Amino acid sequence: MRHALSIISSSTVLPPSATPSRHHHPRRHSHSTKTKPTPKQNPKPQLTHTSPLLSSSRWDNRQSLMYHTKLASKLAEDGRFEDFLMIVESVVASGVSASEFSALLNSKSVGSGIVRIISERKLNSVVEMLFNGVRNLGIEPVQLFDGVAMELLRGECQRLLKCGEVEQLVNLMDTLSGFQFPIKELVEPSDVIKLCINKKSPNAATRYAQNFPHVEILFCSIILEFGKERDLVSALEAFEVSRQKSSSPNMHAYRAIIDVCGLCGDCMKSRVIYEELLTCNVNPNTYVFNSLMNVNARDLNYTLHIYKQMEVLADAKMWKQALEIKEDMVSSCVIPDTVTWSSLIRACANSGLIEQAIKLFDEMLQAGGQPNAQCLNILLHSCVEACQYDRAFRLFQCWKETGFQQTITDNNPKNSEEYVAVDQVNKTCCVSTTMRVPFRPTTSTYNILMKACGTDYYRAKALMGEMKILGLSPNHISWSILIDICGGSGNVAGAMHILRSMHENGFQPDVITYTTAIKVCVENKNPKLAFSLFVEMKKHQIKPNLVTYNTILRARNRYGSLLEVQQCLSVYQHMRKAGYKPNDYYLKQLIEEWCEGVIQNRHERKDQVASGRRETDFGPESLLLEKVAEHLQESNGESLSIDLRGLTKVEARIVVLAVLRKIKEEYITGNSVKDDLLIILGVQELGARIAKDENGGVREAVMKLLQHDLELQVLSSGSATRDNIRRDKGIPVYPNLRLEEVLDRSGSSQASGSPARRPIILQRLRVTRESLYHWLQRKMHASTR
DNA sequence: ATAGGGTTAG
Numbered sequence: 001m002r003h004a005l006s007i008i009s010s011s012t013v014l015p016p017s018a019t020p021s022r023h024h025h026p027r028r029h030s031h032s033t034k035t036k037p038t039p040k041q042n043p044k045p046q047l048t049h050t051s052p053l054l055s056s057s058r059w060d061n062r063q064s065l066m067y068h069t070k071l072a073s074k075l076a077e078d079g080r081f082e083d084f085l086m087i088v089e090s091v092v093a094s095g096v097s098a099s100e101f102s103a104l105l106n107s108k109s110v111g112s113g114i115v116r117i118i119s120e121r122k123l124n125s126v127v128e129m130l131f132n133g134v135r136n137l138g139i140e141p142v143q144l145f146d147g148v149a150m151e152l153l154r155g156e157c158q159r160l161l162k163c164g165e166v167e168q169l170v171n172l173m174d175t176l177s178g179f180q181f182p183i184k185e186l187v188e189p190s191d192v193i194k195l196c197i198n199k200k201s202p203n204a205a206t207r208y209a210q211n212f213p214h215v216e217i218l219f220c221s222i223i224l225e226f227g228k229e230r231d232l233v234s235a236l237e238a239f240e241v242s243r244q245k246s247s248s249p250n251m252h253a254y255r256a257i258i259d260v261c262g263l264c265g266d267c268m269k270s271r272v273i274y275e276e277l278l279t280c281n282v283n284p285n286t287y288v289f290n291s292l293m294n295v296n297a298r299d300l301n302y303t304l305h306i307y308k309q310m311e312v313l314a315d316a317k318m319w320k321q322a323l324e325i326k327e328d329m330v331s332s333c334v335i336p337d338t339v340t341w342s343s344l345i346r347a348c349a350n351s352g353l354i355e356q357a358i359k360l361f362d363e364m365l366q367a368g369g370q371p372n373a374q375c376l377n378i379l380l381h382s383c384v385e386a387c388q389y390d391r392a393f394r395l396f397q398c399w400k401e402t403g404f405q406q407t408i409t410d411n412n413p414k415n416s417e418e419y420v421a422v423d424q425v426n427k428t429c430c431v432s433t434t435m436r437v438p439f440r441p442t443t444s445t446y447n448i449l450m451k452a453c454g455t456d457y458y459r460a461k462a463l464m465g466e467m468k469i470l471g472l473s474p475n476h477i478s479w480s481i482l483i484d485i486c487g488g489s490g491n492v493a494g495a496m497h498i499l500r501s502m503h504e505n506g507f508q509p510d511v512i513t514y515t516t517a518i519k520v521c522v523e524n525k526n527p528k529l530a531f532s533l534f535v536e537m538k539k540h541q542i543k544p545n546l547v548t549y550n551t552i553l554r555a556r557n558r559y560g561s562l563l564e565v566q567q568c569l570s571v572y573q574h575m576r577k578a579g580y581k582p583n584d585y586y587l588k589q590l591i592e593e594w595c596e597g598v599i600q601n602r603h604e605r606k607d608q609v610a611s612g613r614r615e616t617d618f619g620p621e622s623l624l625l626e627k628v629a630e631h632l633q634e635s636n637g638e639s640l641s642i643d644l645r646g647l648t649k650v651e652a653r654i655v656v657l658a659v660l661r662k663i664k665e666e667y668i669t670g671n672s673v674k675d676d677l678l679i680i681l682g683v684q685e686l687g688a689r690i691a692k693d694e695n696g697g698v699r700e701a702v703m704k705l706l707q708h709d710l711e712l713q714v715l716s717s718g719s720a721t722r723d724n725i726r727r728d729k730g731i732p733v734y735p736n737l738r739l740e741e742v743l744d745r746s747g748s749s750q751a752s753g754s755p756a757r758r759p760i761i762l763q764r765l766r767v768t769r770e771s772l773y774h775w776l777q778r779k780m781h782a783s784t785r
Numbered sequence: 786a787t788a789g790g791g792t793t794a795g
Contacts, residue, residue: 312786342787377788384789447789480790515791547792554792 065096069104077109079117081130088137098138099643103680103762111149115156121168124175131179140626141179142646146682150185157186166195170204177211193218197225202237206245216246220256227260232269235260249282255291262295270295271302312343323348326360335367342375349382354391357382373442380448389452396441396449403438443472450481455488476507480516487520492529495520511537515548522554531567549575562632562665565594569629591628595657624651628658641678649701656702660710667776677767699763706767711778713771717764 068091075084092098117126131141145153160169169192177183189212196205202222209218219242226235239257242250254277261270274292277284284292289306296302326344329336336344341364348357361379364371376399383392446467453460460482464474479502487495499517502509509517514537521530534552537544544552552571569591624647631642642659644652656679663673681699706712 337786339787346787372787374788381788442788444789451789475789477790482790484790510790512791517791519791545791550792 065091065101065104069101069106073106073109076105076113079113079120079126081113081117081126081133084113085130085133088134088139092137097641098134099143100641100680102134102139102143103643103645103682105144107144107146107149108152110144111152115152118156118160118168118172123168124171127172127175128178131175135179142181143643146645154186161187161191161195164195164199166199166201166204170196170208173208173211183211189218193222193225197222197229197234200229200231200234202226202234202241206238206241210245216242216250216252219245219250220252223253223256223260227256227263230264232260232264232266235264236269249277249280251285251288254284255287258288258291258295262291267295267299274306312340323356330367336364336369338370338372338375341369341371342378345375345382346378349378349385354382354386354388371439373439373445376439377442377444377448380445380452384448384452389454392449392452396445399441441470441472443467443475443478446472446474447477447481450478450485453485455485457482457486457489457491457494460485474505476502476510476513479505479507479509480513483513483520484516487517487524490524492520492524492526496529509537509542511542511545511548514542515544515551518548519551522551527564527567531564531571534571544578546580549578549580562662565591566629566632569625569632572625573629588624591625591658592654595628595654595661597661624654627651627655631655631659632662640673640675641680643680644698644702645680645682647698649697652698653701653705656705663772664776664779673769673772673776676769677772679765679767681763681765699765702765706765710775711771712775713768715766715768717762717766 068087072084072087072091075081075087088098088101091101114123114127114130117123134141134144157169157172160172169187173183173186173192176186189208192208193205196202196208205222206219209215209222212218219238222238223235223242226232226238235257239253242253246253254273257273258270261267261273270292274284274288277288293303293306296306323344326336341360345357345360345364348354348360357379361371361375364375376395380392380395383389383395446463450460450463453463464478464482467474467478479498483495483498486498495517499509499513502513514533518530518533521527521533530552534544534548537548549571553568553575627643627647640659640663642655644655647655659677663677667673679702681702703714706714
C-alpha cells in the first residue's frame with residue numbers, strides 16, 4: 001500500500017484504460033456490463049494535475065469516478081482517513097467539485113469509519129485530521145454525514161454516554177463542534193452535563209458547556225447541580241472557569257456559587273467570593289446581596305454590615321431598599337453626604353423613577369446637602385433616558401440661573417415664589433450651616449443635553465458652541481452624539497462630514513463613533529456607505545465589536561443587489577472568525593426575503609411568511625447561511641449545481657431561490673444561462689427504495705417551487721442520468737491503487753463477507769437551461785410592464 | 786464611592 005501511495009503522489013496520471021482489467025474487483029464489473037469498455041480513444045497520458053483528463057472519453061471518466069468513489073468509501077470505512085483524503089484530494093484536483101464528489105461518497109462508510117476510530121479511542125486527532133483535510137478541499141465535514149451516518153454516530157455517542165465515558169464523550173463533542181457539527185443532535189446536552197456531574201468532573205462539564213451559545217446559563221446550572229450534590233469543590237472549579245471565560249462578571253454565576261456555599265454549609269467561602277467581587281470593582285446586584293445575606297443569616301453582625309454596604313452600591317431596582325436606608329439615616333439624624341445622595345438618586349433614576357429622583361434631589365437640598373455636577377448629571381440623564389427632554393432643559397435652565405443655591409423646581413417659573421417661600425421655611429428649619437457654592441456644568445452635562453436634542457441637529461450644534469464659550473471642550477463622545485443626531489435627522493452627508501471633521505479637531509473616531517456612523521447609514525438605507533465605513537475602520541486598526549457587527553447586519557430592509565448580500569454574508573463570516581456569535585435570526589430573515597424576491601406573486605407569499613412557519617423549520621445553525629454564502633460567491637459562477645443535503649425543506653427552498661436570484665442578477669448584467677441547473681437531493685443506493693420521509697420532503701418542496709411556482713422544466717434523475725455525472729470533467733486515475741488491493745490488505749472481515757455493494761447514485765434534479773431562459777424572459781417582460 | 790456616545794429579537 002505504501003508503494004501504491006507513493007505512486008499516487010507522483011505527478012504522472014494515467015487514464016483508467018491503462019489499468020489492467022484483471023486487477024479490477026469482479027463485483028465492479030457486474031455493474032458495469034451495461035456499457036462495454038470502449039477502445040482507447042485517447043492513449044496519450046495526461047501528465048499534470050493542472051490539466052485534468054478533459055480529453056478522455058466519457059466512459060473512462062464516469063467509470064473511474066465511480067471507482068475512486070468506492071475506493072474512498074472503503075478507505076473511510078476502514079478508518080484509513082489519511083489514504084482516504086489522498087483520494088479525495090486528487091479527485092478534487094482533477095476538477096470535480098468537492099461537494100459533488102462528497103455527495104457520491106457512501107456516507108455510511110465514512111460514518112462507520114469514524115465510529116470505529118471512536119471505539120478504538122484514537123478519535124480526536126484522527127477525526128480532526130480528517131475534518132481539516134476535507135475542509136481544505138471545500139467540503140464541510142457535516143456534508144459527509146447523511147441520515148444513516150448520523151445514526152451510526154449517534155448510536156456510538158449514546159453508548160459512550162451509557163458507559164459513562166465522560167472524557168471521551170466530551171472530547172468528541174469538542175472536536176466535532178469545532179467543525180460546526182450539530183452536536184445537539186447526537187446526545188441530549190442535559191444528559192451529558194448530568195453525566196459530568198455524576199462523575200464529579202467539573203472540567204468536562206464546563207468544557208462541554210462552551211460548545212453552546214448560552215454558555216453562561218449552562219455554567220450557572222452546572223454550579224448549582226454540583227451544589228445539589230454537596231460538591232462544593234467541583235462547583236468552585238466550575239465557577240472559576242465561568243469567571244475566566246466571561247468577559248464581564250456574570251452576576252448569575254456569582255449568585256449561584258454563593259447559594260451553593262450556603263447549601264454546602266460554608267458561609268465563610270461565600271464572604272471570600274463577595275470580597276473578590278468588590279476588589280474587582282464590580283457592583284454586586286440585589287440578587288447577590290440577597291443570597292449573601294441569606295447564606296450568612298445566622299451572623300447578624302455580618303448581615304448588617306452587608307446591608308450597610310448596599311446603600312453605597314445602590315443599583316437598579318434597589319431604590320426601595322435605598323430609600324428605606326435613607327429614612328433610617330434621616331430618622332437617626334445622620335445626614336448622607338453628596339456621594340450617598342447621588343447614589344440614592346441614581347438608584348431611582350436607573351429604575352426610571354424620575355419623580356422620585358427629583359424628589360430626592362429636593363430633599364437633599366433641603367437637608368443642606370451639597371449638590372455637585374455629577375449629581376445633576378445623573379438627574380439630567382435620567383430625564384433623557386425617559387425621553388423627558390423638556391424637563392432636562394428646564395432643569396438645566398434652573399441650574400444656570402440659580403446655581404442651586406436655593407431649592408430648585410422644574411415646574412413653571414410662575415410658581416417659583418411659592419417655592420422660594422418654602423425655601424425660606426426650610427432655611428429656618430435646617431440649621432443654616434452650609435454655604436452652598438455654585439457649581440459649573442461639565443462636558444458630560446453638555447453631552448447629556450445634546451442627547452436631549454433628539455434629532456434637532458442645530459440645537460445640538462448650538463450647545464456645542466455654548467460649551468466652548470464656557471471654556472469646556474467637546475470630547476469624542478460629544479462628536480459621536482453630534483453624528484448620531486445629524487444622522488437621525490436624515491442628513492447622512494452631514495453626519496459623514498462631522499466624522500471627517502473630527503480629525504481636524506484633533507479627535508480619532510473610535511469603535512463607538514464608527515458604529516454610530518454605520519448605524520446612521522444603515523438606518524438611512526445606505527448599506528453601501530455602511531460597508532465602506534466598516535472597511536475603513538478596519539483599515540485604521542479599529543476592531544469592530546459585537547455591537548458593530550450587529551449594527552451592520554441589522555439592516556432589515558431588503559438588500560437590492562447580489563453584491564450587497566455577498567457583503568453581508570462576508571461580514572457574517574468575519575464575525576464568526578472574530579469569535580463572535582452572530583444572531584442568525586436576522587440574517588436568515590434577510591436572506592429569505594431577498595431570495596423570495598425572485599418570485600413574482602409576492603403578495604401571496606407574504607401571507608405565507610406571516611403565518612409564522614419559518615421559525616420552526618430551520619435546521620442546524622449556520623448551515624443554511626454557509627450554503628447560501630457558498631453559492632453566492634462569485635467564483636462559483638461557472639458550476640451550476642446546488643447540493644441540498646442536510647437542509648430542511650424551508651432551507652432548501654431558500655438556497656434554490658438564492659441561486660435563481662443570482663442567475664437573474666447575472667442575466668440582467670448581460671450574462672445569460674450557460675448550462676442546466678443541477679440540484680443534488682441526496683444519495684441513494686441503486687435499487688434501494690426511496691423512503692418518503694427520508695429527505696424531509698425536500699424533493700417535494702423543491703419540485704413544487706420549480707414546477708408549480710416558477711413553471712420551470714425539471715427532469716428527475718434516474719439511473720439514466722448516471723451517465724451524465726461530470727461528463728465534461730476529467731477524473732484522475734491511479735492505476736496502482738486498486739480497490740481489490742485495499743480490500744485484500746485491510747484484513748477487514750466486512751470486506752470479504754459483505755454482500756455486493758450497490759453502486760451509489762445521486763438523487764438529483766435538472767432544471768433545463770431553456771426553461772430557465774424562458775423564465776428570465778417572462779420576468780423581464782413582467783418587470784417592464 | 787457618584788456622570789456622558791453605538792445594541793438586543795422572541
